[in-house]
Amino acid sequence: MRLDAMDVSLLTLLQREGRLTNAELAERAGLSASACHRRVRALEQAGVIDGYVALLNAEAVGRGLTVLVLVTLENQRRETMQAFETAVEQVEEVMDCYLTTGAEDYLLRLMVRDARDYERVHRERLSGLPGVARLVSNIAMRKVFTRTAMPLSAGQAGSATRKAGSGA
Amino acid sequence: MRLDAMDVSLLTLLQREGRLTNAELAERAGLSASACHRRVRALEQAGVIDGYVALLNAEAVGRGLTVLVLVTLENQRRETMQAFETAVEQVEEVMDCYLTTGAEDYLLRLMVRDARDYERVHRERLSGLPGVARLVSNIAMRKVFTRTAMPLSAGQAGSATRKAGSGA
DNA sequence: CAAAAAACGCAAGAATCTTGCGCAATATGC
DNA sequence: GCATATTGCGCAAGATTCTTGCGTTTTTTG
Structure with missing residues (x-):
């Protein structure tokens, strides 16, 4: 899907405030409510907008400590990797898992309560x-710092053409 | 703020679908709309809910490649670190920056279009x-895999007691 | 165990969404 | 270069959803 300047405005606003009302979004972008509504729906259906989520305060829910873990596997056989990937996704403290180049195989990002909690996760999980x-x-x-919003520029396109609609 | 089982239900739902209508949220959680509405507002005002955001498809907006960069500084003087941190936040391709233990000083997560784009960011930024x-x-x-939703359990509390209300 | 505090559900007025419609702007074909 | 098709726009109104006052129920506290 090709994004024009108005799409970029809408996406930029929604990346910051995902619960803006359509009327407010339209006004800030300088568009009528109906046109705004139709554009956002199109962006959702084209899969440009993947969904909407609430972001929680990590401290407030007892996950104030982030740990980054570099994982080296015993070997890089397909089955070994597959087994690891399936298992690591079950560990609820692991927020992200990347297969990376470099000396190690995977990078994990975990969110835990504190160092003591991490010791437990390390040992038990x-x-x-x-x-x-x-x-x-x-x-x-x-x-x-951490961000969820990606800076955008008009005209850029990708390969997403699905008809998803998860968290709308 | 202390979270009970109903708060956990609401937060779990909103972490997945941040744009659920209040009526729908209430029904899924087994609560009346008015009580649901008041609880969510309290969670927002207590700062447990930090905000709401739209998540975009990285491919669709031309940021399909993630790069993890380990940074070692020349020294660890306060001014050196401060200068680096201020400057790195200006680099819009950098999504997260952590000050870490271990052999290196910082870990960055970047989102770029492709390897060629990363070469440019590396060189220019x-x-x-x-x-x-x-x-x-x-x-x-x-x-x-990547997640934004943290698993929750009732009874856990943190230190957040602010009266924020950013992306509501 | 009684009083106080907190949370609940109902209901109605206010706000917001959502879509059909006619018009304007941009793209297409000759 | 111009006629025509296509796309996108704003308006307006019916449908939906939010938001809050109020009386009742549940939980906490002394």
Whole structure:
């Protein structure tokens, strides 16, 4: 889907405030409510907007500590990797998992309560994951910043053409 | 703020579908619309809910490639770190920045179009950041999974007691 | 165990969404 | 270069949803 300047405005606003009312969104973007509504629906149906979520305060829900874990597998056979990936997704403290280039195989981002909680997760969950040869844990001493909003520019297109509609 | 089982239900639902109507949310949680509405507002005002955002399809907006960069500074003087942190936040391709334990100082997560685009960002943006001694780039060959929703359990409390109300 | 506090559901007025319609702007074909 | 098709726009009104006052029920507290 090709995005014009108005789409970029709408997406930029919704990336910051996903619960703007359609009327408010329209006004800020300088568009009528009906046109705005139709554009947003089109962006949702084209899969440009993947969904809407509430972001919680990590401290407030007892997950104030982020830990970044580098994982090295015993080998890189397809079955080994598949088994690891399936198992790691079951660990609810793991927020993201990337297969990476470099010396290690995977990078995980975990959110836990505190160091003591991480010790528990490491012992009860991570160390038992299949195929793991080595785990290197890097504690995030401080979150310098985190974003969910991607900066956009008009004219750029991708390959998404599905008809999804998850969190609308 | 102390969360009971109903709060956990509401937060769990809103973490997945942040744009549920109040009526729908209430029904799924087994609560009247008015009580539901009041609880959500309280969670927002207590800062448990930080805000609501639209999540975009990274491919569709031309940011299909994630790169994880380990940064080592020349030294760890306060001014060096401060200068780096201020500058790195200006680089719009950088989504997260953590100050970490371990051999390196910072971990960055970038979202870019492709390898060619990353080469440009590396050359024009990252290599010029103040205080940087070494950059180790790990390309995410594949996103195994990513989540924004944290699993919750009742009774847990944190330290958030502010009266924020950003993206509501 | 009684009083106080907190939370609930109902219901109605206010706000918002959603769509049909006619018009304007842009794209297409000759 | 111009006629025509296509796309997108704004208006307006019926349908939906939000939001809050109120009386009742449940939970907490002394």
